[in-house]
Every structure is written in C-alpha cells, then in structure tokens.
Amino acid sequence: MGEAPCNFNAQKLANLANAFSKQPDDNHCKNAIGQISQYLTGKTLGEAPCDFNAQDFANLANAFSKFPHDSHCKSAIERIARYLTGQTWGEAPCNFNAQELANLANAFSKQPDDRHCKSAIERIARYLTGQTWGEAPCNFNAQQLANLANAFSKQPEAIACKSMVERIAQYLAGQTWGEAPCNFNAQELANLANAFSKQPEAIACKSMVERIARYLTGKTLGEAPCDFNAQQLANLANAFSRWPGEPLCDKALEKIALHLQSPQRPQASNLLGPVEVSHGQS
Known part of the structure; x- marks a missing residue:
C-alpha cells in the first residue's frame, strides 16, 4: 500500500x-x-x-x-x-x-x-x-441512542459519561415508544435496559427500565420488536431484577420466564453464564 x-x-x-x-x-x-x-x-x-x-x-x-x-x-x-x-x-x-x-x-x-x-x-x-x-x-435514531447509552454505561466512574446515560434516559422519557426515535429493535431494547440498570439510583434510569418493562408486557415475546435471543433475554432479566417488588419489572420477569418455558424458546443456557452486551452497528 x-x-x-x-x-x-x-x-x-x-x-x-x-x-x-x-x-x-x-x-x-x-x-x-x-x-x-x-x-x-x-x-x-x-x-x-x-x-x-x-x-x-x-x-x-x-x-x-x-x-x-x-x-x-x-x-x-x-x-x-x-x-x-x-x-x-x-x-x-x-x-x-x-x-x-x-x-x-x-x-x-x-x-x-x-x-x-x-x-x-x-x-x-x-x-x-x-x-x-x-x-x-444530536438528532440520534434508535440504534444510535442505544449504542451511546451502552458505550457511556461502561464508564460509570466518569462523571460526564454517567450524566449522559441519565440524560439519554430523560430524553427518551419524553418520546413516544414504537415511533422514531424510539422504534427500537430487540437488541437496542436489551442494550438500553442493561445500560440504565447500571445506575439504579438515578430516577430517570429507573423510570426508563420500568417503561421498557411496561412496553414489553404489551408485546409478544418472540415476535418483532421482541424477538430476543438468549443473551438479550439475559440482559433484560438482569436489568429488571435490580428492582425486586417493582410491579412492572416483576411482571416483565414473569413474562420472560413463561416465554423460556415455551417450545419455541431460545436456548436458555446463556442465561446461566456471564452476561455480555451486544453491539448494533451499521
């Protein structure tokens, strides 16, 4: 060259x-x-x-x-x-x-x-x-918002990164889910839940995990946008488990558990191992 x-x-x-x-x-x-x-x-x-x-x-x-x-x-x-x-x-x-x-x-x-x-x-x-x-x-689309939240959540010790995860949560709270920029796919929903769950003390992050949980309870797991693989289900379950006793999170966990017992469930072996976040990228 x-x-x-x-x-x-x-x-x-x-x-x-x-x-x-x-x-x-x-x-x-x-x-x-x-x-x-x-x-x-x-x-x-x-x-x-x-x-x-x-x-x-x-x-x-x-x-x-x-x-x-x-x-x-x-x-x-x-x-x-x-x-x-x-x-x-x-x-x-x-x-x-x-x-x-x-x-x-x-x-x-x-x-x-x-x-x-x-x-x-x-x-x-x-x-x-x-x-x-x-x-x-900053006119981000769904994939970009999920990638940013995921990236910043890996550096919780950096004040700016921690603040940005919370700011993304606050921004999404004012949007209509299922429509741009919140027309998330399975990978993006799992990445967002994983990112926000790392800051359980932040009200906006807690609210967003609850909102994801509420959104999922109205969907059919296994069908878009909830056609999650084992890793994504593990990330979601891990996120919802951070708030035991929270009705929306408990209901979402129950739905995941029922889904895993269905004949069409994804391989659940990954749920027992280390949870790694997937990265969407165009």
Missing part, C-alpha cells in the same frame, strides 16, 4: 475499510482491513494520505472495531482515539454528525481498558452535554 495501484488517499482508505468491514467473516476482507490498519500505524494522522475528515475517522474506527482481537486494528483504534482527543470538537476534523458520534463511541467502548479510548468516550460525553438533543448533531 502506498504505491500504485494502492496509492489511496484518505477518503478511499476509509471507504475501503468501511466496505470490507461489512463482511467480517470473509478472510480476504479481514486481511485487507488488517493491512489498512497496519499501513495507517506507520503514518502521521492529519497529514496525507491520512488527512481524514469526520466521516472518514468514524468509518475507520467502526471498521477496525469489528476486529478487536487483531493487534493492528486495536492499535489503529487507540491511535484514532488519541488523535481525536487532542482536537477541537465541533470543528474539522471533529465536526461529527449524529451517526459518526455514535459510531465512534461504540468503537471506542470495545476497548474499555485503553486509556485513550476511555478519554475519547468521555470527550464525546462532555461534547454532547452542551448540545440540544433532537437537533443536529
């Missing part, structure tokens, strides 16, 4: 990574992503061919995050996080839109032990604190 026919500019590198990442199980695509990340590691971000714009950075971080066990991809995400932390957010190259902000938070959250990724997520949280929700750049 760097020589014809592979003398790509910034946009082309980002587009290639984004395209290859959509087939993560293909060895050729996986190898190409690894080669791109390795190539970038030896370049200076901010200078050609790495003079990326906001969309490019978000696409690259999203692409590399799909291969968290690849050392080159891991290093590239850390490097992007470190670079962006030193920039002025809201100005190029950090004039991100809603999708890009959510993609970055989701990507960085997959490396919760890296200090640069942790700092970048906290920076995103601080940046969003000064914005008006529902308006650009």
Whole structure:
C-alpha cells in the first residue's frame, strides 16, 4: 500500500475499510482491513494520505472495531482515539454528525481498558452535554441512542459519561415508544435496559427500565420488536431484577420466564453464564 495501484488517499482508505468491514467473516476482507490498519500505524494522522475528515475517522474506527482481537486494528483504534482527543470538537476534523458520534463511541467502548479510548468516550460525553438533543448533531435514531447509552454505561466512574446515560434516559422519557426515535429493535431494547440498570439510583434510569418493562408486557415475546435471543433475554432479566417488588419489572420477569418455558424458546443456557452486551452497528 502506498504505491500504485494502492496509492489511496484518505477518503478511499476509509471507504475501503468501511466496505470490507461489512463482511467480517470473509478472510480476504479481514486481511485487507488488517493491512489498512497496519499501513495507517506507520503514518502521521492529519497529514496525507491520512488527512481524514469526520466521516472518514468514524468509518475507520467502526471498521477496525469489528476486529478487536487483531493487534493492528486495536492499535489503529487507540491511535484514532488519541488523535481525536487532542482536537477541537465541533470543528474539522471533529465536526461529527449524529451517526459518526455514535459510531465512534461504540468503537471506542470495545476497548474499555485503553486509556485513550476511555478519554475519547468521555470527550464525546462532555461534547454532547452542551448540545440540544433532537437537533443536529444530536438528532440520534434508535440504534444510535442505544449504542451511546451502552458505550457511556461502561464508564460509570466518569462523571460526564454517567450524566449522559441519565440524560439519554430523560430524553427518551419524553418520546413516544414504537415511533422514531424510539422504534427500537430487540437488541437496542436489551442494550438500553442493561445500560440504565447500571445506575439504579438515578430516577430517570429507573423510570426508563420500568417503561421498557411496561412496553414489553404489551408485546409478544418472540415476535418483532421482541424477538430476543438468549443473551438479550439475559440482559433484560438482569436489568429488571435490580428492582425486586417493582410491579412492572416483576411482571416483565414473569413474562420472560413463561416465554423460556415455551417450545419455541431460545436456548436458555446463556442465561446461566456471564452476561455480555451486544453491539448494533451499521
């Protein structure tokens, strides 16, 4: 790479990574992503061919995050996080839109032990604190809201992240569920319940878990938007169990239990093991 026919500019590198990442199980695509990340590691971000714009950075971080066990991809995400932390957010190259902000938070959250990724997520949280929700750049859709809540919930020790989880809860409380931006699918509902349950002392978070519980009791488990897999059911059950004696949560737990006893239930073995949060990403 760097020589014809592979003398790509910034946009082309980002587009290639984004395209290859959509087939993560293909060895050729996986190898190409690894080669791109390795190539970038030896370049200076901010200078050609790495003079990326906001969309490019978000696409690259999203692409590399799909291969968290690849050392080159891991290093590239850390490097992007470190670079962006030193920039002025809201100005190029950090004039991100809603999708890009959510993609970055989701990507960085997959490396919760890296200090640069942790700092970048906290920076995103601080940046969003000064914005008006529902308006650009915070006109998030259902998937983006779920990804942000999930990402911020992984850093409860950071005040800005903790505040943002609560702010998302407060924002959703004023929306109509089942309609945009609250037309959540199964994965997003499970991720939100999991995120909010980590702050049981926050009134808004408790109210949102109860609202999810009430929403689910009126739906048919096993059918969209409640076609949960075992992991998602485990996350929901874990979230509702944080408030024993709360009628809505107890009713939702009972419904999950009855669903697991049905012949069409998902494999319930995962309910006995560690609960890991799934990540939706476009």
